Amino acid sequence: MPTPKQFPALVVSKIASSENAVLTSAPLFETSIRQITIGDLDAGEVLVRVAYSSLNYKDGMAASGHPGVARKFPLVPGIDAVGEVLASDDSRIRVGDQVFIAHANFGTSHDGGFAALARVPADWVYSVPAGMTQKHVAAWGTAGFTAAQSVEQIMRHDIVPESGDILVTGASGGVGIFAVALLSKLGYRVVASSGKKDKTEWLKRLGAADVITRNQTLDDSATPLLKGRWAGVVDTVGGATLASVIRAAKLHSCVTACGQVAGHELGLTVYPFILRGVTLCGIDSGNISRETRMNLWNKIANQWKLDLTGFCHEVVLEQLPGEIEKILAGKLFGRTIVKIS
Numbered sequence: 001m002p003t004p005k006q007f008p009a010l011v012v013s014k015i016a017s018s019e020n021a022v023l024t025s026a027p028l029f030e031t032s033i034r035q036i037t038i039g040d041l042d043a044g045e046v047l048v049r050v051a052y053s054s055l056n057y058k059d060g061m062a063a064s065g066h067p068g069v070a071r072k073f074p075l076v077p078g079i080d081a082v083g084e085v086l087a088s089d090d091s092r093i094r095v096g097d098q099v100f101i102a103h104a105n106f107g108t109s110h111d112g113g114f115a116a117l118a119r120v121p122a123d124w125v126y127s128v129p130a131g132m133t134q135k136h137v138a139a140w141g142t143a144g145f146t147a148a149q150s151v152e153q154i155m156r157h158d159i160v161p162e163s164g165d166i167l168v169t170g171a172s173g174g175v176g177i178f179a180v181a182l183l184s185k186l187g188y189r190v191v192a193s194s195g196k197k198d199k200t201e202w203l204k205r206l207g208a209a210d211v212i213t214r215n216q217t218l219d220d221s222a223t224p225l226l227k228g229r230w231a232g233v234v235d236t237v238g239g240a241t242l243a244s245v246i247r248a249a250k251l252h253s254c255v256t257a258c259g260q261v262a263g264h265e266l267g268l269t270v271y272p273f274i275l276r277g278v279t280l281c282g283i284d285s286g287n288i289s290r291e292t293r294m295n296l297w298n299k300i301a302n303q304w305k306l307d308l309t310g311f312c313h314e315v316v317l318e319q320l321p322g323e324i325e326k327i328l329a330g331k332l333f334g335r336t337i338v339k340i341s
Ligand SMILES: NC(=O)c1ccc[n+]([C@@H]2O[C@H](COP(=O)([O-])OP(=O)(O)OC[C@H]3O[C@@H](n4cnc5c(N)ncnc54)[C@H](OP(=O)(O)O)[C@@H]3O)[C@@H](O)[C@H]2O)c1
Pocket: 055, 056, 057, 058, 142, 143, 146, 169, 170, 171, 172, 173, 174, 175, 176, 193, 194, 195, 196, 214, 236, 237, 241, 257, 258, 259, 260, 261, 262, 283, 284, 285, 286, 327, 329, 330, 332, 333, 334
């Protein structure tokens, strides 16, 4: 297949200096879809024709120039990409291989998956697991993988279905839907917390035994420990929610933390940890070894196999700006797969 000379990409550019933006209230960043060339992409040994990407909350942050996420400009955001190898300078990877790309720098400090081509270091390239299609891999993407990491941590801490209810916060989001469905497939009784009242039946179809509102997970009293309710928690939102659910975690429970859509600060005492032995596990999907990543993807392709394409919707590159606005406003639900080429 010939390599296109020009191809479409979503690009975020810095269009004003920080000082000028403060003085004139002018926007600092501009995000648009435009034609770029291979020469515009960051260097790497492997060139991939991107078939699918997906939209993660982090992509919304990168596309709006968030300084902690977008670390070079211009930047093609997109932390997920699945496709076919067009060229490779690495003997492990051959032209025509079906691959996906995963690395903490992809879509943040190195051009990412919201473009028809991606060029990356060979170490960031993984084979699409046997038994999975490119679209399945895009549907799982970073969000699904992060959910799988969270579930794995809960299981490693000896939390079994008999231990009690597992709470998933931000349940209608990308990480949330995979956590609900996977935990339910593994026999856990899952309580989903969501800010979207109209998604109760939808979350039950996904596998939630019960659905509660976001407010029901929050407690703004100064009490250091609440009645122990959760044997495990997959928290995707952080902030006051994470602090409240840790205080409501049962003896020897496990709470995983991966996100910060509700805030990045954590106001707590040490009592949940020293009086109830609660474990707080941080989840980082970006900086993990190749072996760890491949082992978990193998699990996802086999014993943890799920088909959530019915809980995902597909958009094309031109629709991404609108979807990005929705994800940043907390208005999206399910997973957004981006068909690139
Ligand atoms: N650590 C890692 O490696 C890693 C990897 C992937 C994602 N993440 C993080 O995990 C989080 C979720 O990512 P995602 O891609 O699943 O995002 P997402 O699809 O936008 O889902 C987030 C969900 O959180 C809920 N929410 C939104 N705004 C909220 C608010 N102000 N207060 C409370 N809840 C709110 C919404 O669900 P409901 O309406 O159902 O409540 C929303 O659907 C993000 O913070 C992301 O950066 C981290």
